[in-house]
Amino acid sequence: MTDDRFQRTDFNFRHLSAVSCSPDSGSDPDSGRDPGRNPHPGSGPGSGSAFGFDAPFDRTGTGSSKWARAAAPGVIPMGLADMDLPGPPAVAEALARRARHPAYGYTVCDPAGRTLVADWYRARHGVEVDPDWVLLLPCGPRTALRLLLETVRTGTADQQAPVLFPTPEWGGFAQLCRAAGLPYRELPLRPSPTGYRSPGGPLPRPASAVLLSNPHNPSGTVWHTGYLSGLAGWAAEAGALLVSDEVHGDLTHPGRAHPVAVTTADPAHRHAVVTLNSVGKTFNCSGIPSSWALVPDPALRARLTDTLAGYGLWEGGLLEQTVQRAALGEGGPWLDALLAHLAAARARLTERLGPAVRSVPRASYLLWLDAAALGLPPTGARAALLERCGLEASDGAEFGPGGAGSLRLNYALPGPVLDTVLQRLDRL
Numbered sequence: 129m130t131d132d133r134f135q136r137t138d139f140n141f142r143h144l145s146a147v148s149c150s151p152d153s154g155s156d157p158d159s160g161r162d163p164g165r166n167p168h169p170g171s172g173p174g175s176g177s178a179f180g181f182d183a184p185f186d187r188t189g190t191g192s193s194k195w196a197r198a199a200a201p202g203v204i205p206m207g208l209a210d211m212d213l214p215g216p217p218a219v220a221e222a223l224a225r226r227a228r229h230p231a232y233g234y235t236v237c238d239p240a241g242r243t244l245v246a247d248w249y250r251a252r253h254g255v256e257v258d259p260d261w262v263l264l265l266p267c268g269p270r271t272a273l274r275l276l277l278e279t280v281r282t283g284t285a286d287q288q289a290p291v292l293f294p295t296p297e298w299g300g301f302a303q304l305c306r307a308a309g310l311p312y313r314e315l316p317l318r319p320s321p322t323g324y325r326s327p328g329g330p331l332p333r334p335a336s337a338v339l340l341s342n343p344h345n346p347s348g349t350v351w352h353t354g355y356l357s358g359l360a361g362w363a364a365e366a367g368a369l370l371v372s373d374e375v376h377g378d379l380t381h382p383g384r385a386h387p388v389a390v391t392t393a394d395p396a397h398r399h400a401v402v403t404l405n406s407v408g409k410t411f412n413c414s415g416i417p418s419s420w421a422l423v424p425d426p427a428l429r430a431r432l433t434d435t436l437a438g439y440g441l442w443e444g445g446l447l448e449q450t451v452q453r454a455a456l457g458e459g460g461p462w463l464d465a466l467l468a469h470l471a472a473a474r475a476r477l478t479e480r481l482g483p484a485v486r487s488v489p490r491a492s493y494l495l496w497l498d499a500a501a502l503g504l505p506p507t508g509a510r511a512a513l514l515e516r517c518g519l520e521a522s523d524g525a526e527f528g529p530g531g532a533g534s535l536r537l538n539y540a541l542p543g544p545v546l547d548t549v550l551q552r553l554d555r556l
Contacts, residue, residue, distance in 0.1 A: 176469040179462055180214040182543040187212065194538075197520055204549060207522040209345070209494060211412040211540035213469075216462040219413055222454035223447065237264055237444030241452060245420055248456045252378060255391040261422045263429060264452070265436070266445035268417035269375050269406045270300055276402060276421070277308040277337070279428070279435045280369055284336045289368075293339040294327060295530035296346060296496075298373070301339045302528065310336065314528050323349040323487035331362055337369045338362075342389060343376045346527050346536040347496040348489025350380060353387040360393035364400040369428075372403045375419075376492040378410040378463065381471045384490045390422045399425035407455040409492070410463065412540075418448035473539045473546055480550055486534065493540035499524070499533050503556050506533035517552040 176182055187195055194208040242259040249257040265272050277291070288311060293301045295314040305312040313335075315327040324347055331338070338359055343350045356372070363370040372389030380386040390403045403422040408414035423429040436442060470493050477495055478485050484501035499509030504516075510523040513535065524534025539546065 176465045176543075179217070179465050180542075181465065181469045184544050185212055185214055185542050199514060199520065203514065203518050203520050204545065204552075205520040206537045206539070206541075206549070207520050209409065209492075209538055210414065211493065211538075212542060212545065213412060213466070213540055215412045216455060216459040218454045218458035218462070219411060219451055222450050226447070226450045232446060235444055235446045235449070237442070238449055238453075241444075241449055244453065244456050249388060249391075251460075253386055253388055255388050257388070257391065257422060258424070260426075261390065261424050261429075263421040263423060263432065264443045264445075264449070265419045265421060266417075266441055266443070266448050267419060268408060268414065269373065269404050269419040270304070271417070272404055272419045272421060273300070273339075273371065273373065274304050274307060275435050275439065275441075276371060276404070276432060277304055277310060279432050280337050281308050281310055282435075283431060286334055286336070289334040289336040290332075291337045291339060292331060292335050292368075294324075294344075295528035296524065296534065297339075297528055297530070298341050298345040299526045299528065314530070316530050319486065323347060323490075326351075326355050331366075333366055335363075335366055335368045337371055339371050340373065340389075341376070342372045342374050343380065343386070343491035345373075345376060345492070346494050346522070346524075346531070346534075347487040348376075348491050348494055349487055350384050350490045351387060353392045356387050356389050356392045357394060357397075360389065360397040360401045364397040368400065370401045372401065374403050374405045375409045376494075377405060379467065379470070379493065380491040381474070381489075382467055386491070388422075390424055399428070402428070407452055407459075411451075411455040411459050413451050413455065416447050416451050418445060418452055420452075470540060473541065476546065476550065477537075477539055480553060493538055495537040495539055496524075497521075497535045497537060499535055502535075504535075509533070509535055517555050519549065519552055 194205050194210040194212070197205045197207055241264050242262040245262045246257045246259045249255050291305050291310050291312040292315060293312065294317045296317065297314070302312060313332065317324040317326065318328055324344060340359070342356065359370050370389065374388065377386040377388070388403060390398055390401050393401045401424065404419060406419035408418065421432065423432060474489055478488055481497065481502070484497050486496045486498050489495060499506050504512045510521055513519050513521055522536040524531035524536065527534070527536070541549065
């Protein structure tokens with residue numbers, strides 16, 4: 129099944145990685161130091177090579193959750209949304225610098241972190257975020273959403289009012305609603321030649337919240353500002369909360385703009401909108417969980433802060449703040465090179481897979497595929513792809529009823545690994 133180089137396993141963390149090169153290969157430790165943040169500048173040939181994107185990246189012995197999904201030696205895991213690319217040098221340097229100081233006790237939240245987040249939105253997206261809206265959370269976006277749903281649950285008079293979200297959609301929404309004891313309803317998205325469109329007809333009432341991945345996970349669709357603004361208006365009128373999960377928003381590809389939900393909403397409706405984001409997906413550092421919430425409504429901010437306290441959590445965090453400062457303050461050049469690398473990889477894969485691509489992604493590094501168009505059985509497509517090509521994917525059924533018969537592939541890979549993936553796809 130696998131006659132190429134992806135054969136090595138790790139005895140401590142089995143099936144983690146399969147490429148033999150130093151993690152530092154092709155990486156320049158000083159290349160991420162300039163804090164320039166010009167969004168999506170043109171990139172010349174080899175722009176990713178300064179950060180190691182064109183060289184094999186060895187994750188052996190790192191405990192990678194993604195590589196732990198490989199079913200056997202030689203399998204290339206492409207299911208989990210985690211990049212097989214080296215992170216920003218600025219983050220590595222900041223962590224090493226902080227670790228050299230042997231004080232690892234409780235830390236307070238640095239209020240300058242809120243201004244740094246606001247500066248990031250102004251520089252990268254051209255929008256104004258009030259620093260007072262920012263809550264710097266010591267947990268990943270998934271946990272942040274769970275805490276937000278708990279806040280919704282305790283503040284909702286009608287406990288039977290469901291949470292609404294589309295399908296297909298990130299499976300965590302359904303899991304977290306069940307964990308919070310909240311009923312939910314999945315609304316089918318409408319496929320179109322240019323990507324998914326919003327569910328048809330008016331949204332059902334009553335509802336306690338509307339959840340949306342923005343950009344869309346799994347398809348990489350970038351939602352229109354008018355759609356988000358309309359959702360915010362509907363939520364405000366219905367007494368519901370629109371939660372926009374924007375962890376892939378900073379990964380919008382060159383030539384596209386990311387609509388930030390709290391800033392696209394009419395000011396009269398902002399009290400009913402929350403944006404969640406993190407440096408985790410953007411800068412490939414999800415193993416150090418952190419996130420932030422943009423919460424324009426002061427009363428909701430206070431309630432969410434109380435919910436945090438009830439779980440023994442508070443704003444800030446030692447390593448969380450270290451990573452956020454380095455990523456947002458110095459990671460711009462690395463991110464620009466990454467986006468150029470992802471756009472090039474997307475072009476190669478979409479050209480090869482053609483009509484099997486349900487929606488050409490305009491953000492992130494996820495490809496949403498029609499299993500039947502690949503010549504795979506709609507039921508059992510993941511297993512068939514694994515057997516025929518040695519490629520592990522996410523099963524579309526994980527994304528709700530609208531995901532049946534689909535697969536999700538992660539193409540955030542080094543150049544040589546992508547070459548191998550394309551060769552293996554010829555086996556279909």
